[in-house]
Amino acid sequence: MENIKLGLKENWKQFSLLVLVNAFVGGMVGLERSILPEIAEKEFGIAATSAILSFIVVFGVVKAISNYYAGALANRFGRKNLLVLGWIFAIPIPFILIYAENWNWIIAANVLLGINQGLAWSSTVVMKIDLVGEKQRGFAMGLNEFAGYFAVAVVAFLTGWIASEYGVRPYPFYLGIGLMILGLLFSIFLIKDTRHHVAKEEGSSDMLRLKNIFWDTTWKDKNLGSVSQAGLINNLNDGMAWGLFPILLSGKGFNLEQIGIVTALYPAVWGIGQLFTGRMADIFSKKNMLFMGMLLQAIVLVILVWAETMTHFVILSSLLGWGTAMVYPTFLATIADNTHPQDRAKSIGIFRLWRDLGYAIGAILTGVIADLVSIEAAIMLIGILTLISAGIIFLRMDYKDNKAVKLFKYKNQL
Numbered sequence: 001m002e003n004i005k006l007g008l009k010e011n012w013k014q015f016s017l018l019v020l021v022n023a024f025v026g027g028m029v030g031l032e033r034s035i036l037p038e039i040a041e042k043e044f045g046i047a048a049t050s051a052i053l054s055f056i057v058v059f060g061v062v063k064a065i066s067n068y069y070a071g072a073l074a075n076r077f078g079r080k081n082l083l084v085l086g087w088i089f090a091i092p093i094p095f096i097l098i099y100a101e102n103w104n105w106i107i108a109a110n111v112l113l114g115i116n117q118g119l120a121w122s123s124t125v126v127m128k129i130d131l132v133g134e135k136q137r138g139f140a141m142g143l144n145e146f147a148g149y150f151a152v153a154v155v156a157f158l159t160g161w162i163a164s165e166y167g168v169r170p171y172p173f174y175l176g177i178g179l180m181i182l183g184l185l186f187s188i189f190l191i192k193d194t195r196h197h198v199a200k201e202e203g204s205s206d207m208l209r210l211k212n213i214f215w216d217t218t219w220k221d222k223n224l225g226s227v228s229q230a231g232l233i234n235n236l237n238d239g240m241a242w243g244l245f246p247i248l249l250s251g252k253g254f255n256l257e258q259i260g261i262v263t264a265l266y267p268a269v270w271g272i273g274q275l276f277t278g279r280m281a282d283i284f285s286k287k288n289m290l291f292m293g294m295l296l297q298a299i300v301l302v303i304l305v306w307a308e309t310m311t312h313f314v315i316l317s318s319l320l321g322w323g324t325a326m327v328y329p330t331f332l333a334t335i336a337d338n339t340h341p342q343d344r345a346k347s348i349g350i351f352r353l354w355r356d357l358g359y360a361i362g363a364i365l366t367g368v369i370a371d372l373v374s375i376e377a378a379i380m381l382i383g384i385l386t387l388i389s390a391g392i393i394f395l396r397m398d399y400k401d402n403k404a405v406k407l408f409k410y411k412n413q414l
Contacts, residue, residue, distance in 0.1 A: 004200045006133030008140060011197075015131050015140070017190050019147045021083070022124040024183035026148030026271075028090060028116060030155025031097065031176045033267070034260045035163045036106065037246045042168070044103045049375070050367030053243040054103075059110040059117075060239060060359025066118020067356055071126070071349015075342065079127045080193040086119030087184040094176030098169060120183070121148060122352055126345045129336050130194035133201055137336050138286075141329035142278015149328075150271030153264040155179075160260020202341045209340045210347065217350040223338050224347065226397045227331050228354045230294055233389040234327060235358025237297055240366045240382050241266055241320070242359075248375050249313065262313045269321030270328070278329035286334050287397045293326030294390035301383030305376045331355075 008015060036055060040046040070082055089112050096109040125144055132140040159172035166172075210216045219225035241263075249259045281289055300320045307313050332348065339347045366378035 004196045006131070006197060006201055008132045008136050011131040014192055014194075015128060015143075017186065018124050018128055018131075019143055021183055021186050021191065022121065022144055023147040023151040024179045024186070025086075025117065025120045025124065026151035027155040027179040028093065028113060028176060028183075030152040030267075031094070031159055031173060031179075032110075032113075033152060033156035033242060034160035034246065034256070034263050035168050035172060037243065038163070038250075038256065039106070039168050040103060046103060049244070049247060049370040050364070051103075052247070053239075053363040053367040055106055055110045056239050056243050056363035057360045058107050059114045060235070060356050060361075060363065062111050062114025063118045063359065064114075064353045064356040066115045067122050067352035068349050070119050070122035071346040071352070074123070074126055074345035074349070075195075075198075078193045078195060079123045079130070079345075080187070080191055082119050083123035083127075083191060084184070084187045086116050086121075086123065087180065087187050089119070090116040090180045090183065094173045094180060097173045097176065118352070118356070120187075122349060125332060126348055127191075127194045129332070129344065129348075130197040130201070133197075136282055138277075138281030138329050138333040139279045141332040142274040142276070142281070145278070145325075145328045145332075146271045146274040148271070149267045149274070153266075153268035153271055156267065157260050157264035160256055160263070164256040164260070198341050198344075205341050207338075207340045210343050213343055213346050214350055217335075217347045218354065221338065222396050222398045223334060224351070226393050227290070227334050228351050230290060230327065230389050230393055231331055231351055231355030232358040232361070233386055234294070234297070234324060234331075235355050236362035236365070236382050237301065237320070237324070237358075237386060239359040239362030240379065243363050244366055244370060244375055244378065245317075247370075248379075251375070252308070254310070258310060262310075262317050265314060265317040266321045266324075269318045270324045271321075273322050273325030274329050277325045278333075280326075281330040281333050286330050286337075287393065289330045290327050290334070290397070291390055291393045293323045293330070294386055294393060296323035296326065298383050298387035298390060301379055301386060304383075305380050 037052050040052045046052055074082060093109050093112050096105055100106050128140050128144050129137060155175055158175060162172045217224045218228055245263050246259050249262055297320060300316050300323060304316050307316055331351065335347055335351055336344060362382065366382065369378040369381060
């Protein structure tokens with residue numbers, strides 16, 4: 001225990017390896033971002049938007065449940081073991097996507113993808129927070145989420161380009177085989193568990209334990225509850241962008257390469273932006289960051305309804321990515337700041353449970369509305385819900401980050 005030190009600089013080797021592993025995790029999601037709706041329509045004859053988005057619903061629900069258990073079991077079984085288990089579940093995914101004979105096989109692949117993401121991504125998040133201690137949490141989470149979502153963007157672009165040149169199957173999914181092998185090998189042979197870092201921080205922490213971790217994180221605690229609801233709404237946006245963007249763009253006459261660019265830009269700006277917004281979360285008020293990020297997303301989604309040209313979609317996708325970048329590392333840093341080290345993994349798991357249920361809720365909600373009314377109506381609704389979420393943050397959060405630079409002050413809170 002004497003040799004265990006907390007800090008980004010002190011643990012840069014393990015931290016860097018975890019960043020790389022999280023890039024592999026994110027890349028597995030990127031496999032599907034550009035081309036699954038195309039496969040549904042062209043190869044399996046599925047036309048209804050709600051049916052096409054069924055793969056996101058399944059992914060979101062399974063990932064949400066896996067997040068919860070990753071948090072609940074982290075202290076008992078060890079972070080590294082859960083990380084490795086997550087990669088074991090990823091082994092069949094690219095092969096199922098290559099050889100699927102009907103849409104049910106795609107759904108099955110997304111069950112496994114949800115487990116992979118829930119166990120592997122949650123483990124890398126918690127392990128990085130364990131390593132850095134109290135300082136630079138925002139920056140650490142920014143690096144983590146940058147790696148994951150930039151990889152989503154790169155792989156989404158590559159699969160879109162490969163599909164436009166060589167067809168939607170099998171070649172785009174060969175990338176997944178490489179990502180799966182690298183992620184599994186790195187996790188088994190190079191990553192070390194961080195339970196001793198948790199014990200080190202626990203000895204110096206003055207944070208009180210949560211009485212009921214589930215309900216405190218879900219809503220009762222003003223800060224944790226505000227973050228959880230915003231996380232759910234934020235992933236309504238992402239589920240909508242994942243499922244509806246390719247369909248919307250295809251309906252406006254864009255080709256697969258153009259769709260790949262637009263669908264990659266959003267997670268690319270989201271990912272790269274977190275290199276800056278993570279550090280900003282360590283300097284500026286986290287409440288300010290969360291409010292402004294959700295507000296920006298709401299404004300962009302409302303304007304998106306009237307987008308027509310490639311330029312429109314490029315600009316709006318980039319702004320949507322920046323708004324998401326403002327909140328993503330700040331969510332996790334806020335939870336870490338407001339939980340005891342022994343409660344942290346479980347609290348993050350509960351937050352990620354609600355956040356990733358947003359995928360499922362967003363896909364169902366937008367799919368049904370898109371079928372009954374229009375895609376534009378679905379996007380407008382998500383924009384309004386995002387605006388309400390920003391209002392909850394503005395009125396309810398009671399964040400005592402007195403040393404942070406505040407962009408503006410608040411007088412009233414719920």
